[in-house]
Amino acid sequence: MAIRWSLLVRRTHKWLALAVGVQALLWTLTGMYMVAVHIDIIHGDNLVRALAEKPFDLSRLAEPSQVVAAAPGASEVRLQRYFGAPVWRAETPGGPYLFDAATARPLPKPNEAHIRALARQIYTGGGQIASVRLLTEAPQEMQSRKPPYWQVEFEGWNRPTLYLSPATGELISRRHALWRVFDFAWMLHIMDYDERTDVNNPLLRIATWSTFAMAAMGAWLLIWSFPRRKRKKA
Amino acid sequence: MKKFRLTPLFFRRVHKWVALILGLQFLLWALSGSVMALLDKDKVGGHGGGMSHAHPLPAGDYAMLAKLPNGEPVHGLVLRDLGARPVFEIHSPKGVELIDATSGEHIRVDQDMAREIASMMNEAPIRSVSVLSKPNLEARDFKGAMWRVDFADDENSSAYVSLDTARFLVMRGDTWRTWDFFWMLHNMDYVNRKSFNHPLIIFVAFGALWLSGTGFYLLFKSFSRADFRWLRRRRKPVVVTRSAG
Numbered sequence: 001m002a003i004r005w006s007l008l009v010r011r012t013h014k015w016l017a018l019a020v021g022v023q024a025l026l027w028t029l030t031g032m033y034m035v036a037v038h039i040d041i042i043h044g045d046n047l048v049r050a051l052a053e054k055p056f057d058l059s060r061l062a063e064p065s066q067v068v069a070a071a072p073g074a075s076e077v078r079l080q081r082y083f084g085a086p087v088w089r090a091e092t093p094g095g096p097y098l099f100d101a102a103t104a105r106p107l108p109k110p111n112e113a114h115i116r117a118l119a120r121q122i123y124t125g126g127g128q129i130a131s132v133r134l135l136t137e138a139p140q141e142m143q144s145r146k147p148p149y150w151q152v153e154f155e156g157w158n159r160p161t162l163y164l165s166p167a168t169g170e171l172i173s174r175r176h177a178l179w180r181v182f183d184f185a186w187m188l189h190i191m192d193y194d195e196r197t198d199v200n201n202p203l204l205r206i207a208t209w210s211t212f213a214m215a216a217m218g219a220w221l222l223i224w225s226f227p228r229r230k231r232k233k234a
Numbered sequence: 235m236k237k238f239r240l241t242p243l244f245f246r247r248v249h250k251w252v253a254l255i256l257g258l259q260f261l262l263w264a265l266s267g268s269v270m271a272l273l274d275k276d277k278v279g280g281h282g283g284g285m286s287h288a289h290p291l292p293a294g295d296y297a298m299l300a301k302l303p304n305g306e307p308v309h310g311l312v313l314r315d316l317g318a319r320p321v322f323e324i325h326s327p328k329g330v331e332l333i334d335a336t337s338g339e340h341i342r343v344d345q346d347m348a349r350e351i352a353s354m355m356n357e358a359p360i361r362s363v364s365v366l367s368k369p370n371l372e373a374r375d376f377k378g379a380m381w382r383v384d385f386a387d388d389e390n391s392s393a394y395v396s397l398d399t400a401r402f403l404v405m406r407g408d409t410w411r412t413w414d415f416f417w418m419l420h421n422m423d424y425v426n427r428k429s430f431n432h433p434l435i436i437f438v439a440f441g442a443l444w445l446s447g448t449g450f451y452l453l454f455k456s457f458s459r460a461d462f463r464w465l466r467r468r469r470k471p472v473v474v475t476r477s478a479g
Contacts, residue, residue, distance in 0.1 A: 014456050021450050028446040031263075032439045038431045055307030058299045064313045065296040075288035079311040091288070190271075200275050208268035215264045219257050225250050 006224045009217045016214035023191070023207050024214070030185035042182045044174040047160050048122050056086055062104035064088060070104060071097055082107070082169065083117070089168060096168050110169040112150075118169045119152040119162050127155040134166060141175045141183065143195070242455040249448040256441040259422070263442070266416040273416075277389070277409040289315045296320065297338035303331065316341075316400055317350060323399055329378075330398040343400045348381035351395050351402055358387035365397065371414075372406045374428060 017024070040046070056079055064077045071077075071090035078089045079101065086101035098107040110118065112132055119129065130153045138147050142163060149172055150164040158177035165172055183196065191207060192198040238244075253260070291313065302322060310325030313335055320335035332341040341347075345363050353360070361384045369376050372392065379397035384390070389407030396403055414427060421430040422438065 014453075017449060018453055018457065021453050025446045025450045027263075027267075028439065028443045032443055035430050035435045035439050039429075053309045055309055056311065058302065058304065058308055058311070061299055063296065063299060065294070068291050068296075068313070069293050072293075073290045075290055075315065077291070077313040079308075093290075198275075199271060200273075201271075204271045205268070208264065208271045212261070212264035212268045215257070215261045218253060219261055222250065222254055222257065226254070 006221065009220055013214060013217040013221060016210055016217070020207055020211045020214060024211055026188050027211075030189045033185045034182060034189070037178055037182065042179050044160070044176055044179060047124055047174050047176065048162075048171060049124050051081070054081075061086065061101045062088075062099075066104035067099050070099065070106065083114075096165065096170075098168050109167055110150075110164075114169060115150045115152065115164055118164060119150075119154075122162060122171055123154060123160065125154060125156060125160060127160070129153070130155045130159075141180060142173060144197075145172060242452065245448045245451055245455075248444060249452060252441055252445045252448070256438055256445060259438050260442050260445055262419050266419040269416045270413060270420065273409055273413045277407070278413045279405060279407070279410060289318065291315055291320050296335050297322070297333070301338045302333060303340075316347075317354075321400075332398070332400060341400070343381070343395070343397050345381070347400060348383055348395045351400060352381075352383035352385075352393035355393055355402055355405055356385050356387065356391055358385040358391065360384065361386040369394075371427065372411075373404060374426065376403045 061079070067077050067088045067090055068074055071092050073094075074090040074092045076091040078091070080087060080089050082098060087107065088099040088101050088104065090097050090099065099105060100107055112134075116129060116132055119132075131151075132153075133151045134148060135142075135151050136148045138145065139151075141161075142149070145163070148166050150166055152162045152164065154160045154162075160176045161174065162171060163173040163175070164170065187193060187196040190196070190199050190201075191204040192201050296313070302324060306326035306328050308324055308326055310323075312323040312325075313320060314323060315321070316332075321341060322333040322335050324331045324333060332343065333339065334341055345365075348363060349360055363384070364382050366373070366380050366382055368378075369380065370382075373380060373382075373394045376394065376396070380403060381395040381397060383393040383395065385393070387407075389409060391405055391407045393405050394403040395401070418424060418427040421427065422435045423429045423432060
């Protein structure tokens with residue numbers, strides 16, 4: 001009786017493996033990549049400089065109430081730096097705006113030269129800027145963010161790319177080759193080939209449970225696989 | 235085994251032995267992956283996107299900057315809303331101080347305020363409120379002291395509110411807690427549940443690569459023409475492709 005069971009399980013293990021084999025291989029391959037390359041490197045933490053915290057001199061600043069008056073609907077006004085000088089950044093329903101912190105006058109949006117200078121200031125690497133573009137359509141790698149934004153590409157094997165806000169020149173995001181590989185691996189891992197975000201898609205659910213059944217049967221087969229050393233090839 | 239040869243038998247042995255040593259984790263990966271795929275990601279929540287409501291700041295009288303406490307060097311200053319009233323958030327090396335932007339008075343984030351902020355995110359009645367001096371496992375993505383507000387709803391939701399800034403941090407419910415247990419099984423970081431780049435998982439993943447690699451190879455050796463006869467009987471010649479979907 002027991003032998004019959006083992007045969008049935010062996011057959012099912014084999015046929016399930018035929019169905020999910022490629023995906024199981026992809027899961028281990030992509031999983032290996034995702035655990036081997038540290039997530040901080042993937043996030044590109046080493047590509048950007050942390051800004052030095054210099055204290056602000058509050059006595060030289062315009063009152064934030066002036067900024068609130070100048071930026072109707074503002075939900076938050078924040079003191080930060082722009083080319084080293086203090087600025088008020090107002091978050092409004094129409095996006096963020098910068099104001100000169102001393103006069104509360106609105107600042108013009110950064111032009112391409114400003115963006116180049118800001119990107120250079122942020123980027124830690126030594127490579128030259130390869131291209132600067134103002135994007136109005138989101139590339140695949142920025143699907144989670146709404147355009148427009150400046151895309152600044154640097155030279156280098158990993159093609160580091162910074163995305164800066166057209167309104168404030170702030171860093172929105174950074175991408176590089178290892179991130180792009182990770183994103184592709186993630187897509188293969190969760191089997192959502194369009195948006196790369198849906199971890200509940202039916203294909204994934206079927207494939208994961210089938211793989212679980214396949215693995216569980218494989219585990220059971222181990223019981224028969226060791227005591228008798230000599231077995232005929234299946 | 236006198237001579238070492240790359241025969242199907244050899245790969246079958248590798249498959250068996252790796253499975254014996256690392257098979258349990260492979261099974262756990264398949265199980266935890268299956269469960270995470272099953273748990274509704276919207277109910278799990280907690281990923282990306284703040285859920286905070288932004289109110290427009292009232293135009294009008296604010297405390298003058300000169301009236302703000304000036305003992306410490308100011309590294310950051312934010313004017314924002316807290317419920318309906320505007321507040322200043324002053325960042326200094328000592329931490330964050332919250333000031334009423336109209337009166338200039340210091341604000342203490344007390345239990346009542348934590349309740350009020352948490353209730354903006356969840357309408358269920360509050361079961362209990364407690365204070366944490368440092369983040370627990372559920373609020374591990376955040377720093378500093380915080381309030382935990384537990385709700386009496388189906389999910390047993392808990393809202394976390396920063397003790398320093400009074401900002402709503404995150405909402406955790408039972409679906410998230412289930413998800414997080416399986417996520418721990420998946421990433422093998424049994425203490426902090428956070429890292430998936432530690433030596434243990436790298437080692438086991440490398441082993442699992444052998445398990446799946448040899449298994450994949452053995453597929454080609456384990457099937458014969460006879461296995462597919464049932465397909466041919468029904469239709470004209472069909473090319474059988476290996477599909478992983």
